Amino acid sequence: MQVTVCFVALFLVMMGYFTVYAMTHEEELMNNSYNNRQQILSEQNRRGSIFARDGKVLAETTEDDSGREIRVYPYGKLFSHAVGYADKGRAGLEAQANYYLIRSSVPVISKLKETGRQEKNPGDNIYTTFDVGLQEAADRALGVYKGTIIAMNPKTGEILAMVSKPDFDPNRIGEEWDTILADEESGTLLNRATQGLYPPGSTFKIVTALEYIREHPDTYQNYRYSCSGSLREGEDVINCYHGTSHGSVDLKKSFAKSCNTSFASMGMEFDKEMFADTLDSLLFNRELPLDLAYNQSKLEILPDDSRGEMMQNAIGQGRTQMTPVHLAMITAAIANDGVLMKPYTIQRVESAEGAAVKTFSSESCGELMTREEAAILAGYMKEVVETGTGSKLSGLSYSAAGKTGSAEYGTQKGESHAWFTGFAPAEDPQLVVTVIIEGAGSGGDYAVPTARRVFDAYLNQDTGEIPQ
Secondary structure, three states: OHHHHHHHHHHHHHHHHHHHHHHHOHHHHHHOOOOOHHHHHHHHEEOOOEEOOOOOEEEEEEEOOOOOEEEEOOOHHHHOOOOOOOOOOOOHHHHHOHHHHOOOOOOHHHHHHHHHOOOOEEOOEEEEOOOHHHHHHHHHHHOOOOEEEEEEOOOOOEEEEEEEEOOOOHHHHHHHHHHHHHOOOOOOOOOHHHHOOEOOHHHHHHHHHHHHHHHOOOOHHHOOEEEOOEEEEOOEEEEOHHHOOOEEEOHHHHHHOOOHHHHHHHHHHOOHHHHHHHHHHOOOOOOOOOOOOOOOOEOOOOOOOOHHHHHHHHOOOOOOEEOHHHHHHHHHHHHOOOEEEOOEOEEEEEOOOOOEEEEOOOOEEEEOOOHHHHHHHHHHHHHHHHHOOOHHHOOOOOOOEEEEEEEEOOOOOOOEEEEEEEEEOOOOOOEEEEEEEOOOOOHHHHHHHHHHHHHHHHOOOOOOOOOO
């Protein structure tokens, strides 16, 4: 009898668990590719549309001459990774918002009318955070280069633009699928903004500077280092960019001039446990508060890391791998007094008749750093623009702050990705822009002018010049 009671109790507990799980994970379960409910809803409802923040159509379902439903993307390649596709599987917002797009929230009487006419019910529509003008500016700025640009509002977390290249035309994804898959080197389907993992190079000095400040909260302003252009530790040698000798530098000047040897020297002396804690607080090796498909940034500080390895870690090389969106999130936290707002791309869901279904709003993910730490780093980033490697953003009608990077990769000496991450206006940040241009070289020479084009467009200062 006791055994029977135990089994019945266990059964009831399991039933309760599955019921609660299904209620709290409805969207996740609906989007599972094995869920036949998707097919049923697709047969009942016509897939909803996706709109930009100002109501411009980014994706919609129409019919061809034979009456077959087709998905149309009016902007073609422009939003290829951001909006994605709904043929040959799903990607981008087509995947993220699938739960809403295949449902219909029009009143029952409207559904009955559609049924009477043997028509599908109109699906719910998605209004995004994307700014078409800013997306176009980012696309022009990146030009023919491989890489990505992501722009977001640091105060709200809204992603306003997200460009990744190489791109593709989602209107032709079915026709070009095999060709795209056959080109394994290009990684055309990869959204480099959220899924691309790169050595962050000198942009990682944001993290290194924060670690130094945390280890020396009362004396960091007294930091001094004499840079001769190179630093040797055993067989490991770190050189400043082009072998430049920066002379005597404090922490702010080390940051502004992006002095590799200064930061490598710091790295060798770091408390490894404290450094690991700082990386954890900045969401390395962890899940990000992000609804889009992404890869985790990686850097694990090991107890037996050599001094040479710590030098590489400190300048964003070695084992360090980072996604552009993660760097943008850390930059956004600095611009927002240390508080990270969850990045998001969907503003609201509406029925086909315009009734509100669901609204998304700003959501705090908590502090990545203290207000004081954020203010110090923001000041250093302003110095980068005023006197350092980001000077191509100086002297404009608006102020800016940021950090450049030239991240070495591959086996060929001198091959590097060009990075920039920053915000503007510096005193009242409205926009964060993070750029990586694959294989371009210097961040100051290539990524900074590219970011400027995006800032200019957002702040109504577009010069019309194409970065070289």
